Amino acid sequence: MSERTTATGGAPHFDLAVVGAGAVGSLAAYYAVRRDPGRRVAVITHAGRGAGATRLSAGFDTPTGHNPAQRALAARSTVLFDELAARLGGAGRAPVDVRWLVARENTAALDATMADGGRTRPVTAEQRALLERTFPGLAHGDDEVLLASGPMTAGQPQWLADRLLDEVLGHPGNTLLEGFRVTGVRRTGGRLELAAADGSRITADRAVLAPGPWVLDGPVAAAARERGARVKKVVAFHVMTPPPPGAPALVLEDADAFLLPHHPGGHWILSITSPDWDRGPGEPLAIDGRDRELARDLLARHVPGFLPHLLGGRVFSDCFTPGHLPIVDTAGDDAVVMAIGGSGSGYRLAPAMAEDALNLLDWRTRT
Numbered sequence: 347m348s349e350r351t352t353a354t355g356g357a358p359h360f361d362l363a364v365v366g367a368g369a370v371g372s373l374a375a376y377y378a379v380r381r382d383p384g385r386r387v388a389v390i391t392h393a394g395r396g397a398g399a400t401r402l403s404a405g406f407d408t409p410t411g412h413n414p415a416q417r418a419l420a421a422r423s424t425v426l427f428d429e430l431a432a433r434l435g436g437a438g439r440a441p442v443d444v445r446w447l448v449a450r451e452n453t454a455a456l457d458a459t460m461a462d463g464g465r466t467r468p469v470t471a472e473q474r475a476l477l478e479r480t481f482p483g484l485a486h487g488d489d490e491v492l493l494a495s496g497p498m499t500a501g502q503p504q505w506l507a508d509r510l511l512d513e514v515l516g517h518p519g520n521t522l523l524e525g526f527r528v529t530g531v532r533r534t535g536g537r538l539e540l541a542a543a544d545g546s547r548i549t550a551d552r553a554v555l556a557p558g559p560w561v562l563d564g565p566v567a568a569a570a571r572e573r574g575a576r577v578k579k580v581v582a583f584h585v586m587t588p589p590p591p592g593a594p595a596l597v598l599e600d601a602d603a604f605l606l607p608h609h610p611g612g613h614w615i616l617s618i619t620s621p622d623w624d625r626g627p628g629e630p631l632a633i634d635g636r637d638r639e640l641a642r643d644l645l646a647r648h649v650p651g652f653l654p655h656l657l658g659g660r661v662f663s664d665c666f667t668p669g670h671l672p673i674v675d676t677a678g679d680d681a682v683v684m685a686i687g688g689s690g691s692g693y694r695l696a697p698a699m700a701e702d703a704l705n706l707l708d709w710r711t712r713t
């Protein structure tokens with residue numbers, strides 16, 4: 347490590363500490379270094395790279411939002427993803443056509459969620475024929491319609507986080523601290539001191555805290571709870587049959603679920619909304635019978651031909667916030683900003699969350 351040390355206790359000192367090496371933390375660290383390449387940054391993870399929700403994320407990016415603030419975050423993230431792709435020579439994202447199954451009466455509400463102001467339109471005969479070939483037994487009620495929107499994207503969140511961390515760590519003076527579980531952040535001697543569970547310490551001028559689902563068990567727990575943050579199980583099943591080339595994603599809008607082709611894995615991802623609240627990453631998390639019933643119900647109603655292929659999947663926890671709107675705000679000190687509340691969409695909103703966190707930090711602590 348080439349960090350400076352404090353005059354007093356010899357604790358390594360950094361200009362910025364980023365707690366969290368997931369999508370949000372790695373983006374915050376990357377933007378910090380881009381803004382000021384001389385800034386010394388420590389990225390901290392309680393375990394190692396890929397310890398969090400980002401590793402298991404389905405990486406589906408539908409730039410939508412259920413309120414204006416969420417739509418603004420989604421729209422800004424789209425711009426930032428495009429910038430990343432241009433700078434890095436790719437951001438691990440591929441376009442995917444998206445079709446929506448929604449109750450006819452909810453069509454206008456769906457259109458209102460589109461962050462780019464775009465509109466869905468009824469599928470053409472050709473698009474319907476492709477859907478019927480792709481989703482065996484495709485069925486829906488008379489009161490439901492199939493709609494098409496512009497293409498959206500499927501990303502590789504962990505690949506992106508790793509790529510960004512590599513960029514950050516390529517700058518002299520920056521470091522990744524693994525196995526450093528931050529238990530407290532306090533101001534001492536004009537600096538922030540970040541203490542770890544084993545008693546070791548570093549100091550920093552500023553800190554971004556992006557702990558993902560560990561939010562309620564760490565240094566921002568009290569501030570996060572005060573703002574209504576909770577944790578919830580997130581489940582994405584695997585449908586073990588290969589998606590054909592060019593297969594569209596199918597969003598089951600009213601069930602808050604989607605079927606996404608996962609070409610690298612040679613299977614589909616069926617994301618459902620698990621009802622298991624208050625399930626943090628420290629607990630044993632498993633796909634259980636209730637999740638499977640939900641998934642089977644959806645497939646039985648809409649894609650019965652996929653039922654025999656429903657096998658296993660991904661399960662983890664995520665931080666959910668009121669209105670599913672991420673919280674990016676100071677936490678007890680102007681030099682400490684938390685960026686939390688992926689709410690099951692933390693990959694697609696991460697660029698704007700990270701940018702907002704740095705804007706807030708730089709603005710609050712500007713001298």
Ligand SMILES: Cc1cc2nc3c(=O)[nH]c(=O)nc-3n(C[C@H](O)[C@H](O)[C@H](O)COP(=O)(O)OP(=O)(O)OC[C@H]3O[C@@H](n4cnc5c(N)ncnc54)[C@H](O)[C@@H]3O)c2cc1C
Nearest residue numbers: 367368369370392398399400403404406528558688692694
């Ligand atoms: C199965 C599944 C499917 C998903 N699908 C999608 C999707 O299709 N699209 C989408 O947009 N989103 C999706 N999400 C949500 C998205 O993945 C998450 O919202 C996002 O990855 C959260 O990123 P994060 O950086 O906030 O947290 P994480 O990736 O969980 O990272 C948290 C980091 O903080 C560190 N940390 C925490 N506490 C401490 C501490 N005290 N000290 C040191 N380090 C600490 C951890 O080590 C880790 O590095 C999905 C999530 C899951 C689980």
